Amino acid sequence: MTEPEIVLEMKHIDMRFQGVHALDDVSLTLRRGEVHAVVGENGAGKSTLMKVLVGLYSPNGGEIVFDGKPARFRSVSDTQAAGICMIFQEFNQVKHMTVMENIFLGREPKTRTGSIDYRKMLRDSEALLTGMGLDVSPRIFVRDLTVAKQQLVEIVKAVSYNARIIIMDEPTSALSDTEIAKLLDTVSALRAEGKSIVFISHKMEEIFGVCDRVTVLRDGKFVASDLVSNMDEGGLIRMMVDRDISAMFPKQEAKIGEVVFEVKGLSRKGEFEGISFALKRGEILGLAGLMGAGRTEIVEAIMGTRRLDAGEIFLYGKRIVNKMPGDAIGKGIIMVPEDRKRNGVALKLSVRDNILMSALRKCVRNGFIRRKLEKKYSTEYIDKLEIKTASDSQVCANLSGGNQQKVVIARVLNADPDVIILDEPTRGIDVKTKADIHNLMSQLAVQGKAILMISSELAEVQGMSDRIIVLHEGRITGTLDRGEADSNRIMQYAVGKTEGEVV
Numbered sequence: 478m479t480e481p482e483i484v485l486e487m488k489h490i491d492m493r494f495q496g497v498h499a500l501d502d503v504s505l506t507l508r509r510g511e512v513h514a515v516v517g518e519n520g521a522g523k524s525t526l527m528k529v530l531v532g533l534y535s536p537n538g539g540e541i542v543f544d545g546k547p548a549r550f551r552s553v554s555d556t557q558a559a560g561i562c563m564i565f566q567e568f569n570q571v572k573h574m575t576v577m578e579n580i581f582l583g584r585e586p587k588t589r590t591g592s593i594d595y596r597k598m599l600r601d602s603e604a605l606l607t608g609m610g611l612d613v614s615p616r617i618f619v620r621d622l623t624v625a626k627q628q629l630v631e632i633v634k635a636v637s638y639n640a641r642i643i644i645m646d647e648p649t650s651a652l653s654d655t656e657i658a659k660l661l662d663t664v665s666a667l668r669a670e671g672k673s674i675v676f677i678s679h680k681m682e683e684i685f686g687v688c689d690r691v692t693v694l695r696d697g698k699f700v701a702s703d704l705v706s707n708m709d710e711g712g713l714i715r716m717m718v719d720r721d722i723s724a725m726f727p728k729q730e731a732k733i734g735e736v737v738f739e740v741k742g743l744s745r746k747g748e749f750e751g752i753s754f755a756l757k758r759g760e761i762l763g764l765a766g767l768m769g770a771g772r773t774e775i776v777e778a779i780m781g782t783r784r785l786d787a788g789e790i791f792l793y794g795k796r797i798v799n800k801m802p803g804d805a806i807g808k809g810i811i812m813v814p815e816d817r818k819r820n821g822v823a824l825k826l827s828v829r830d831n832i833l834m835s836a837l838r839k840c841v842r843n844g845f846i847r848r849k850l851e852k853k854y855s856t857e858y859i860d861k862l863e864i865k866t867a868s869d870s871q872v873c874a875n876l877s878g879g880n881q882q883k884v885v886i887a888r889v890l891n892a893d894p895d896v897i898i899l900d901e902p903t904r905g906i907d908v909k910t911k912a913d914i915h916n917l918m919s920q921l922a923v924q925g926k927a928i929l930m931i932s933s934e935l936a937e938v939q940g941m942s943d944r945i946i947v948l949h950e951g952r953i954t955g956t957l958d959r960g961e962a963d964s965n966r967i968m969q970y971a972v973g974k975t976e977g978e979v980v
Protein backbone atom coordinates (compact mmCIF):
# COMPACT_ATOMS: atom_id res chain seq x y z
CA MET A 478 0.00 0.00 0.00
CA THR A 479 1.36 3.42 -0.86
CA GLU A 480 1.57 5.98 1.88
CA PRO A 481 -0.68 9.03 1.64
CA GLU A 482 1.05 12.22 0.52
CA ILE A 483 3.00 14.29 3.02
CA VAL A 484 1.34 17.62 3.81
CA LEU A 485 3.67 18.94 6.44
CA GLU A 486 7.17 18.33 7.66
CA MET A 487 8.92 19.80 10.63
CA LYS A 488 12.63 19.10 10.38
CA HIS A 489 15.30 19.28 13.06
CA ILE A 490 13.45 21.83 15.14
CA ASP A 491 15.44 23.39 17.95
CA MET A 492 13.86 25.57 20.59
CA ARG A 493 15.49 27.00 23.66
CA PHE A 494 14.02 29.00 26.49
CA GLN A 495 16.09 30.49 29.21
CA GLY A 496 17.50 27.52 31.06
CA VAL A 497 15.50 24.94 29.11
CA HIS A 498 16.29 23.17 25.89
CA ALA A 499 12.64 22.46 25.11
CA LEU A 500 13.16 20.96 21.64
CA ASP A 501 16.39 19.39 20.51
CA ASP A 502 16.43 18.19 16.90
CA VAL A 503 12.76 17.19 16.72
CA SER A 504 11.15 16.16 13.45
CA LEU A 505 7.54 15.39 12.54
CA THR A 506 6.03 14.21 9.27
CA LEU A 507 2.29 14.63 8.82
CA ARG A 508 0.38 12.94 6.01
CA ARG A 509 -2.93 13.63 4.41
CA GLY A 510 -5.93 12.05 6.11
CA GLU A 511 -4.12 10.79 9.17
CA VAL A 512 -4.61 11.25 12.86
CA HIS A 513 -1.13 11.68 14.23
CA ALA A 514 -0.60 11.30 17.97
CA VAL A 515 2.20 13.26 19.61
CA VAL A 516 2.97 11.72 22.98
CA GLY A 517 5.41 12.05 25.85
CA GLU A 518 5.62 12.87 29.53
CA ASN A 519 4.59 16.24 30.98
CA GLY A 520 7.18 18.71 29.79
CA ALA A 521 8.45 16.55 26.93
CA GLY A 522 7.91 19.39 24.45
CA LYS A 523 4.62 18.48 22.74
CA SER A 524 2.86 21.82 23.13
CA THR A 525 6.05 23.72 22.34
CA LEU A 526 6.50 21.84 19.06
CA MET A 527 3.00 22.79 18.01
CA LYS A 528 3.43 26.39 19.10
CA VAL A 529 6.49 26.55 16.87
CA LEU A 530 4.40 25.23 14.01
CA VAL A 531 1.65 27.83 14.37
CA GLY A 532 4.07 30.71 14.67
CA LEU A 533 3.75 31.47 18.36
CA TYR A 534 7.39 30.68 19.00
CA SER A 535 10.15 31.23 16.52
CA PRO A 536 12.58 28.34 16.76
CA ASN A 537 16.34 28.60 17.11
CA GLY A 538 16.80 26.12 14.31
CA GLY A 539 15.14 23.75 11.88
CA GLU A 540 12.64 24.17 9.09
CA ILE A 541 9.01 23.65 8.26
CA VAL A 542 7.86 22.40 4.86
CA PHE A 543 4.17 22.81 4.11
CA ASP A 544 2.73 21.53 0.81
CA GLY A 545 6.24 20.93 -0.46
CA LYS A 546 7.38 24.50 0.14
CA PRO A 547 9.38 25.99 3.00
CA ALA A 548 7.08 27.86 5.33
CA ARG A 549 7.55 30.08 8.33
CA PHE A 550 4.37 31.27 9.95
CA ARG A 551 4.69 34.50 11.85
CA SER A 552 1.46 34.47 13.79
CA VAL A 553 -1.52 32.31 14.59
CA SER A 554 -3.72 34.19 12.12
CA ASP A 555 -1.06 33.71 9.46
CA THR A 556 -1.22 30.00 10.12
CA GLN A 557 -5.02 29.92 10.15
CA ALA A 558 -5.09 31.65 6.79
CA ALA A 559 -2.83 28.90 5.43
CA GLY A 560 -5.27 26.26 6.69
CA ILE A 561 -3.67 25.17 9.94
CA CYS A 562 -5.69 25.52 13.11
CA MET A 563 -4.64 24.81 16.68
CA ILE A 564 -6.83 24.19 19.67
CA PHE A 565 -4.69 25.14 22.61
CA GLN A 566 -4.28 23.21 25.80
CA GLU A 567 -5.02 26.41 27.65
CA PHE A 568 -7.88 27.80 25.53
CA ASN A 569 -7.61 31.33 24.35
CA GLN A 570 -11.26 32.16 24.26
CA VAL A 571 -12.48 35.56 25.19
CA LYS A 572 -14.59 34.70 28.19
CA HIS A 573 -16.74 37.80 28.26
CA MET A 574 -17.87 37.27 24.68
CA THR A 575 -20.66 35.05 23.48
CA VAL A 576 -20.07 31.69 21.87
CA MET A 577 -20.87 33.01 18.39
CA GLU A 578 -18.62 36.02 18.78
CA ASN A 579 -15.82 33.68 19.78
CA ILE A 580 -16.35 31.42 16.81
CA PHE A 581 -16.28 34.34 14.40
CA LEU A 582 -13.70 36.45 16.20
CA GLY A 583 -11.69 38.45 13.68
CA ARG A 584 -13.82 37.37 10.71
CA GLU A 585 -17.27 38.55 11.69
CA PRO A 586 -19.82 38.43 8.86
CA LYS A 587 -20.74 41.91 7.70
CA THR A 588 -24.00 43.40 6.43
CA ARG A 589 -24.06 45.41 3.23
CA THR A 590 -23.58 48.58 5.24
CA GLY A 591 -20.47 47.17 6.88
CA SER A 592 -21.72 46.55 10.39
CA ILE A 593 -21.54 43.12 12.00
CA ASP A 594 -24.27 40.83 10.72
CA TYR A 595 -25.37 39.23 13.98
CA ARG A 596 -28.28 37.41 12.35
CA LYS A 597 -25.99 35.59 9.97
CA MET A 598 -23.53 34.98 12.77
CA LEU A 599 -26.28 33.43 14.85
CA ARG A 600 -27.57 31.27 11.98
CA ASP A 601 -24.10 30.06 11.02
CA SER A 602 -23.13 29.37 14.61
CA GLU A 603 -26.31 27.43 15.21
CA ALA A 604 -25.63 25.32 12.14
CA LEU A 605 -22.05 24.63 13.23
CA LEU A 606 -23.01 23.77 16.79
CA THR A 607 -25.85 21.45 15.87
CA GLY A 608 -23.67 19.95 13.16
CA MET A 609 -21.34 18.81 15.93
CA GLY A 610 -24.29 17.69 18.03
CA LEU A 611 -23.54 20.33 20.61
CA ASP A 612 -26.37 21.63 22.69
CA VAL A 613 -25.08 25.14 23.34
CA SER A 614 -26.77 28.44 22.62
CA PRO A 615 -24.63 30.69 20.40
CA ARG A 616 -25.74 33.61 22.55
CA ILE A 617 -24.44 32.36 25.88
CA PHE A 618 -21.26 33.88 27.34
CA VAL A 619 -18.24 31.60 27.14
CA ARG A 620 -17.47 32.16 30.82
CA ASP A 621 -20.82 30.58 31.69
CA LEU A 622 -19.98 27.32 29.95
CA THR A 623 -18.40 24.34 31.63
CA VAL A 624 -14.80 23.56 30.74
CA ALA A 625 -16.09 20.68 28.63
CA LYS A 626 -18.38 22.88 26.59
CA GLN A 627 -15.70 25.55 26.17
CA GLN A 628 -13.44 22.86 24.76
CA LEU A 629 -16.08 21.68 22.32
CA VAL A 630 -16.77 25.22 21.17
CA GLU A 631 -13.06 25.55 20.37
CA ILE A 632 -13.30 22.47 18.21
CA VAL A 633 -16.38 23.79 16.44
CA LYS A 634 -14.38 26.93 15.75
CA ALA A 635 -11.47 25.00 14.22
CA VAL A 636 -13.85 22.99 12.06
CA SER A 637 -15.46 26.23 10.90
CA TYR A 638 -12.11 27.44 9.56
CA ASN A 639 -12.22 24.51 7.20
CA ALA A 640 -8.62 23.88 8.13
CA ARG A 641 -6.58 21.19 6.40
CA ILE A 642 -4.52 20.56 9.49
CA ILE A 643 -6.10 20.66 12.91
CA ILE A 644 -3.94 20.45 16.01
CA MET A 645 -5.67 19.32 19.17
CA ASP A 646 -3.64 19.70 22.35
CA GLU A 647 -5.18 17.31 24.89
CA PRO A 648 -8.70 17.87 23.59
CA THR A 649 -10.41 15.30 25.76
CA SER A 650 -8.83 16.00 29.11
CA ALA A 651 -11.84 17.95 30.36
CA LEU A 652 -14.58 15.93 28.69
CA SER A 653 -16.97 13.25 29.89
CA ASP A 654 -17.13 9.84 28.24
CA THR A 655 -20.07 10.69 26.00
CA GLU A 656 -18.46 13.96 24.99
CA ILE A 657 -15.21 12.16 24.27
CA ALA A 658 -17.04 9.66 22.08
CA LYS A 659 -18.60 12.55 20.19
CA LEU A 660 -15.27 14.27 19.75
CA LEU A 661 -13.57 11.11 18.52
CA ASP A 662 -16.37 10.61 16.00
CA THR A 663 -15.72 14.14 14.78
CA VAL A 664 -12.02 13.38 14.49
CA SER A 665 -12.77 10.30 12.38
CA ALA A 666 -15.13 12.28 10.17
CA LEU A 667 -12.48 14.96 9.62
CA ARG A 668 -9.96 12.28 8.70
CA ALA A 669 -12.41 10.79 6.21
CA GLU A 670 -12.55 14.21 4.55
CA GLY A 671 -8.80 14.05 4.07
CA LYS A 672 -7.85 16.43 6.88
CA SER A 673 -4.76 15.79 8.93
CA ILE A 674 -5.02 15.91 12.67
CA VAL A 675 -2.31 16.21 15.27
CA PHE A 676 -3.66 14.70 18.43
CA ILE A 677 -1.81 15.25 21.70
CA SER A 678 -3.04 12.95 24.43
CA HIS A 679 -1.95 11.04 27.52
CA LYS A 680 -4.68 8.45 27.14
CA MET A 681 -3.71 5.09 25.69
CA GLU A 682 -7.23 4.17 24.62
CA GLU A 683 -7.40 7.30 22.47
CA ILE A 684 -3.99 6.77 20.93
CA PHE A 685 -4.79 3.17 20.09
CA GLY A 686 -8.44 3.89 19.37
CA VAL A 687 -8.32 6.69 16.79
CA CYS A 688 -4.74 7.48 15.88
CA ASP A 689 -2.97 6.14 12.79
CA ARG A 690 0.55 7.18 13.57
CA VAL A 691 2.41 8.25 16.67
CA THR A 692 5.48 10.35 17.32
CA VAL A 693 7.14 10.03 20.72
CA LEU A 694 9.09 12.80 22.41
CA ARG A 695 11.17 12.50 25.54
CA ASP A 696 12.92 15.41 27.28
CA GLY A 697 12.65 17.55 24.18
CA LYS A 698 14.11 14.91 21.90
CA PHE A 699 12.61 12.84 19.13
CA VAL A 700 12.40 9.18 20.14
CA ALA A 701 10.40 7.41 17.44
CA SER A 702 7.61 7.72 14.91
CA ASP A 703 5.65 4.79 13.56
CA LEU A 704 2.24 3.47 12.64
CA VAL A 705 0.15 2.78 15.71
CA SER A 706 -0.56 -0.68 14.30
CA ASN A 707 3.13 -1.49 14.70
CA MET A 708 3.08 -0.63 18.40
CA ASP A 709 1.79 -2.01 21.63
CA GLU A 710 0.92 -0.15 24.80
CA GLY A 711 3.80 -1.40 26.92
CA GLY A 712 6.31 -0.58 24.21
CA LEU A 713 4.91 2.91 23.72
CA ILE A 714 4.99 3.69 27.44
CA ARG A 715 8.58 2.48 27.61
CA MET A 716 9.53 4.84 24.80
CA MET A 717 7.94 7.73 26.64
CA VAL A 718 9.37 7.14 30.09
CA ASP A 719 12.41 5.04 29.32
CA ARG A 720 11.64 2.51 32.04
CA ASP A 721 8.87 0.21 33.21
CA ILE A 722 6.35 1.89 35.43
CA SER A 723 4.71 0.40 38.48
CA ALA A 724 1.22 -1.02 38.18
CA MET A 725 -1.62 1.46 37.80
CA PHE A 726 -3.83 2.06 40.84
CA PRO A 727 -1.47 0.63 43.44
CA LYS A 728 -3.94 0.92 46.28
CA GLN A 729 -2.48 -0.10 49.62
CA GLU A 730 -4.68 -1.28 52.45
CA ALA A 731 -5.13 1.60 54.86
CA LYS A 732 -6.60 1.30 58.33
CA ILE A 733 -9.96 3.02 58.22
CA GLY A 734 -10.72 4.85 61.43
CA GLU A 735 -13.25 7.23 62.91
CA VAL A 736 -15.37 9.71 60.99
CA VAL A 737 -13.37 12.86 60.34
CA PHE A 738 -15.65 14.80 58.10
CA GLU A 739 -19.37 14.67 57.51
CA VAL A 740 -21.99 16.52 55.52
CA LYS A 741 -25.74 16.34 56.09
CA GLY A 742 -28.45 17.41 53.70
CA LEU A 743 -26.39 19.77 51.56
CA SER A 744 -28.58 21.52 49.01
CA ARG A 745 -28.24 24.33 46.58
CA LYS A 746 -31.07 25.21 44.27
CA GLY A 747 -30.68 23.89 40.74
CA GLU A 748 -27.36 22.20 41.53
CA PHE A 749 -27.63 19.50 44.19
CA GLU A 750 -30.00 18.30 46.87
CA GLY A 751 -29.94 16.29 50.07
CA ILE A 752 -26.29 15.32 49.92
CA SER A 753 -25.17 13.42 53.01
CA PHE A 754 -22.07 11.36 53.52
CA ALA A 755 -19.30 10.73 56.03
CA LEU A 756 -15.61 10.45 55.37
CA LYS A 757 -13.37 8.44 57.66
CA ARG A 758 -9.71 8.55 58.61
CA GLY A 759 -7.63 6.59 56.11
CA GLU A 760 -10.48 6.39 53.65
CA ILE A 761 -10.57 7.36 49.99
CA LEU A 762 -14.13 8.16 49.05
CA GLY A 763 -14.79 8.42 45.33
CA LEU A 764 -17.45 10.71 43.90
CA ALA A 765 -18.51 9.27 40.56
CA GLY A 766 -21.03 10.55 38.07
CA LEU A 767 -21.31 12.05 34.64
CA MET A 768 -20.18 15.54 33.80
CA GLY A 769 -22.80 17.90 35.17
CA ALA A 770 -23.87 15.59 38.01
CA GLY A 771 -23.03 18.33 40.49
CA ARG A 772 -19.87 16.91 41.99
CA THR A 773 -17.69 19.99 41.59
CA GLU A 774 -20.52 22.21 42.82
CA ILE A 775 -20.82 20.14 46.00
CA VAL A 776 -17.15 20.31 46.87
CA GLU A 777 -17.04 24.02 46.05
CA ALA A 778 -19.90 24.53 48.48
CA ILE A 779 -17.98 22.56 51.09
CA MET A 780 -14.95 24.78 50.53
CA GLY A 781 -17.02 27.94 50.77
CA THR A 782 -16.78 29.19 47.20
CA ARG A 783 -20.50 28.54 46.72
CA ARG A 784 -23.23 29.35 49.17
CA LEU A 785 -25.35 26.53 50.56
CA ASP A 786 -29.13 26.86 50.66
CA ALA A 787 -29.34 24.13 53.27
CA GLY A 788 -27.28 21.52 55.04
CA GLU A 789 -24.56 21.20 57.63
CA ILE A 790 -20.87 20.36 57.60
CA PHE A 791 -19.05 18.67 60.49
CA LEU A 792 -15.37 18.25 61.21
CA TYR A 793 -14.55 15.82 64.02
CA GLY A 794 -18.19 16.01 65.06
CA LYS A 795 -18.21 19.79 65.41
CA ARG A 796 -20.34 21.88 63.09
CA ILE A 797 -18.30 24.21 60.91
CA VAL A 798 -19.18 26.94 58.42
CA ASN A 799 -16.87 27.84 55.56
CA LYS A 800 -17.63 31.23 54.08
CA MET A 801 -14.59 31.13 51.85
CA PRO A 802 -11.80 28.70 51.02
CA GLY A 803 -9.53 30.40 53.55
CA ASP A 804 -11.89 29.23 56.32
CA ALA A 805 -11.76 25.65 55.13
CA ILE A 806 -7.99 25.69 54.66
CA GLY A 807 -7.54 27.11 58.16
CA LYS A 808 -9.45 24.11 59.52
CA GLY A 809 -7.39 21.62 57.57
CA ILE A 810 -9.65 20.99 54.59
CA ILE A 811 -7.95 21.61 51.27
CA MET A 812 -8.93 21.07 47.69
CA VAL A 813 -7.17 20.58 44.37
CA PRO A 814 -9.63 22.29 42.03
CA GLU A 815 -10.83 20.92 38.74
CA ASP A 816 -10.18 24.03 36.72
CA ARG A 817 -6.63 24.62 37.81
CA LYS A 818 -6.13 27.46 35.36
CA ARG A 819 -8.91 29.46 36.91
CA ASN A 820 -8.69 28.48 40.56
CA GLY A 821 -5.37 26.82 40.96
CA VAL A 822 -1.96 27.95 39.97
CA ALA A 823 -0.82 31.57 40.29
CA LEU A 824 0.84 31.86 36.90
CA LYS A 825 2.94 34.90 37.69
CA LEU A 826 4.40 33.49 40.87
CA SER A 827 7.31 31.12 41.10
CA VAL A 828 7.00 27.39 41.55
CA ARG A 829 8.30 27.81 45.10
CA ASP A 830 5.82 30.50 46.09
CA ASN A 831 2.98 28.49 44.62
CA ILE A 832 3.90 25.40 46.57
CA LEU A 833 4.42 27.27 49.83
CA MET A 834 1.41 29.55 49.51
CA SER A 835 -0.93 27.57 51.72
CA ALA A 836 1.63 26.67 54.35
CA LEU A 837 4.00 29.58 54.77
CA ARG A 838 3.81 29.09 58.51
CA LYS A 839 5.88 25.96 58.17
CA CYS A 840 8.78 28.13 57.02
CA VAL A 841 8.58 30.71 59.78
CA ARG A 842 10.93 30.52 62.76
CA ASN A 843 10.99 33.25 65.41
CA GLY A 844 8.91 35.46 63.19
CA PHE A 845 11.18 35.22 60.18
CA ILE A 846 10.69 33.34 56.97
CA ARG A 847 13.55 30.92 56.66
CA ARG A 848 14.73 30.69 53.08
CA LYS A 849 16.36 27.38 53.79
CA LEU A 850 13.08 25.86 54.91
CA GLU A 851 11.33 27.31 51.88
CA LYS A 852 13.90 25.67 49.71
CA LYS A 853 13.62 22.40 51.59
CA TYR A 854 9.85 22.10 51.21
CA SER A 855 9.67 23.29 47.63
CA THR A 856 12.51 21.01 46.56
CA GLU A 857 10.95 18.09 48.38
CA TYR A 858 7.79 18.32 46.30
CA ILE A 859 9.55 19.16 43.06
CA ASP A 860 11.39 15.85 43.54
CA LYS A 861 8.45 13.85 44.83
CA LEU A 862 6.16 14.79 41.95
CA GLU A 863 9.00 15.17 39.47
CA ILE A 864 7.92 18.68 38.58
CA LYS A 865 9.86 19.62 35.47
CA THR A 866 11.15 23.14 35.98
CA ALA A 867 14.43 24.92 35.41
CA SER A 868 14.49 25.89 39.12
CA ASP A 869 12.13 26.54 42.01
CA SER A 870 12.19 30.23 41.16
CA GLN A 871 10.83 29.71 37.63
CA VAL A 872 7.44 31.41 37.15
CA CYS A 873 4.61 28.91 36.73
CA ALA A 874 3.48 30.41 33.42
CA ASN A 875 6.58 28.87 31.85
CA LEU A 876 5.80 25.33 32.98
CA SER A 877 4.07 22.79 30.77
CA GLY A 878 0.36 22.19 31.39
CA GLY A 879 0.85 18.98 33.31
CA ASN A 880 3.61 20.42 35.45
CA GLN A 881 1.44 23.37 36.47
CA GLN A 882 -1.08 20.86 37.73
CA LYS A 883 1.56 19.09 39.72
CA VAL A 884 2.41 22.40 41.40
CA VAL A 885 -1.17 22.75 42.62
CA ILE A 886 -1.12 19.21 43.96
CA ALA A 887 2.20 19.89 45.67
CA ARG A 888 0.74 22.95 47.37
CA VAL A 889 -2.15 20.97 48.79
CA LEU A 890 0.07 18.20 50.06
CA ASN A 891 2.55 20.62 51.57
CA ALA A 892 -0.21 22.19 53.66
CA ASP A 893 -0.59 18.84 55.43
CA PRO A 894 -4.39 18.94 55.75
CA ASP A 895 -6.61 16.35 57.49
CA VAL A 896 -9.17 16.33 54.70
CA ILE A 897 -8.03 16.39 51.09
CA ILE A 898 -10.48 17.01 48.28
CA LEU A 899 -9.20 16.16 44.83
CA ASP A 900 -11.25 17.19 41.81
CA GLU A 901 -10.01 15.17 38.82
CA PRO A 902 -6.50 14.78 40.27
CA THR A 903 -4.83 13.19 37.25
CA ARG A 904 -6.45 15.04 34.40
CA GLY A 905 -3.75 16.05 31.92
CA ILE A 906 -1.11 14.12 33.86
CA ASP A 907 1.16 11.69 32.00
CA VAL A 908 1.01 7.94 32.59
CA LYS A 909 4.01 7.77 34.81
CA THR A 910 3.17 10.70 37.07
CA LYS A 911 -0.36 9.42 37.24
CA ALA A 912 0.91 6.22 38.82
CA ASP A 913 3.04 8.37 41.17
CA ILE A 914 0.05 10.44 42.22
CA HIS A 915 -1.98 7.31 42.85
CA ASN A 916 0.84 5.97 44.97
CA LEU A 917 0.96 9.22 46.88
CA MET A 918 -2.80 9.19 47.50
CA SER A 919 -2.50 5.69 48.79
CA GLN A 920 0.31 6.68 51.15
CA LEU A 921 -1.66 9.67 52.41
CA ALA A 922 -4.55 7.38 53.26
CA VAL A 923 -2.20 5.06 55.11
CA GLN A 924 -0.97 8.11 57.07
CA GLY A 925 -4.56 8.67 58.15
CA LYS A 926 -5.70 11.43 55.84
CA ALA A 927 -9.33 11.46 54.75
CA ILE A 928 -9.57 11.82 50.98
CA LEU A 929 -12.52 12.78 48.85
CA MET A 930 -11.83 12.24 45.15
CA ILE A 931 -13.88 13.28 42.18
CA SER A 932 -12.96 11.47 39.00
CA SER A 933 -14.61 10.99 35.66
CA GLU A 934 -12.34 8.11 34.89
CA LEU A 935 -14.12 4.96 35.96
CA ALA A 936 -10.94 2.93 36.26
CA GLU A 937 -9.49 5.54 38.59
CA VAL A 938 -12.59 5.68 40.79
CA GLN A 939 -12.67 1.90 40.99
CA GLY A 940 -8.96 1.48 41.46
CA MET A 941 -8.46 4.07 44.17
CA SER A 942 -11.67 4.30 46.21
CA ASP A 943 -12.60 2.38 49.35
CA ARG A 944 -16.16 3.48 48.82
CA ILE A 945 -17.91 5.15 45.90
CA ILE A 946 -20.81 7.54 45.94
CA VAL A 947 -22.54 7.93 42.59
CA LEU A 948 -24.42 11.09 41.70
CA HIS A 949 -26.97 11.86 39.06
CA GLU A 950 -28.32 15.35 38.47
CA GLY A 951 -27.34 16.59 41.90
CA ARG A 952 -28.61 13.62 43.92
CA ILE A 953 -26.94 10.56 45.34
CA THR A 954 -28.28 7.55 43.47
CA GLY A 955 -26.04 4.87 44.92
CA THR A 956 -23.22 4.04 47.32
CA LEU A 957 -20.93 1.12 46.61
CA ASP A 958 -18.16 -0.56 48.55
CA ARG A 959 -14.86 -1.24 46.88
CA GLY A 960 -15.70 -4.90 46.30
CA GLU A 961 -19.08 -4.38 44.66
CA ALA A 962 -18.17 -1.46 42.42
CA ASP A 963 -18.10 -2.89 38.93
CA SER A 964 -18.28 -0.37 36.13
CA ASN A 965 -21.68 -1.51 34.99
CA ARG A 966 -23.27 -0.77 38.36
CA ILE A 967 -21.55 2.60 38.65
CA MET A 968 -22.79 3.56 35.20
CA GLN A 969 -26.36 2.52 35.96
CA TYR A 970 -26.42 4.74 39.04
CA ALA A 971 -24.71 7.51 37.09
CA VAL A 972 -27.47 7.61 34.51
CA GLY A 973 -30.07 7.89 37.23
CA LYS A 974 -31.17 4.38 38.16
CA THR A 975 -31.73 3.84 41.85
CA GLU A 976 -31.03 0.97 44.22
CA GLY A 977 -33.96 -1.26 43.26
CA GLU A 978 -33.49 -0.81 39.52
CA VAL A 979 -29.81 -1.63 39.34
CA VAL A 980 -29.00 -5.15 38.21
Ligand SMILES: Nc1ncnc2c1ncn2[C@@H]1O[C@H](COP(=O)(O)OP(=O)(O)OP(=O)(O)O)[C@@H](O)[C@H]1O
Binds near residue numbers: 494495865
Ligand atom coordinates in the same frame (compact mmCIF):
# COMPACT_ATOMS: atom_id res chain seq x y z
N1 LIG B 1 7.57 30.17 27.52
C1 LIG B 1 8.40 29.31 28.14
N2 LIG B 1 9.47 29.75 28.87
C2 LIG B 1 10.31 28.87 29.47
N3 LIG B 1 10.18 27.54 29.42
C3 LIG B 1 9.14 27.04 28.72
C4 LIG B 1 8.19 27.89 28.05
N4 LIG B 1 7.27 27.11 27.43
C5 LIG B 1 7.62 25.84 27.72
N5 LIG B 1 8.74 25.78 28.48
C6 LIG B 1 9.42 24.57 28.96
O1 LIG B 1 9.61 23.71 27.85
C7 LIG B 1 9.42 22.34 28.23
C8 LIG B 1 8.38 21.69 27.34
O2 LIG B 1 7.10 22.21 27.65
P1 LIG B 1 5.78 21.81 26.86
O3 LIG B 1 4.71 22.72 27.33
O4 LIG B 1 6.06 21.75 25.41
O5 LIG B 1 5.53 20.32 27.40
P2 LIG B 1 4.34 19.30 27.03
O6 LIG B 1 5.00 18.11 26.41
O7 LIG B 1 3.29 19.97 26.27
O8 LIG B 1 3.84 18.85 28.48
P3 LIG B 1 2.34 18.62 29.09
O9 LIG B 1 2.01 17.18 28.83
O10 LIG B 1 2.56 18.83 30.56
O11 LIG B 1 1.42 19.59 28.50
C9 LIG B 1 9.05 22.37 29.70
O12 LIG B 1 10.20 22.12 30.45
C10 LIG B 1 8.58 23.80 29.93
O13 LIG B 1 8.78 24.20 31.26
Ligand SMILES: [Mg+2]
Binds near residue numbers: 566879
Ligand atom coordinates in the same frame (compact mmCIF):
# COMPACT_ATOMS: atom_id res chain seq x y z
MG1 LIG C 1 1.34 20.53 26.75
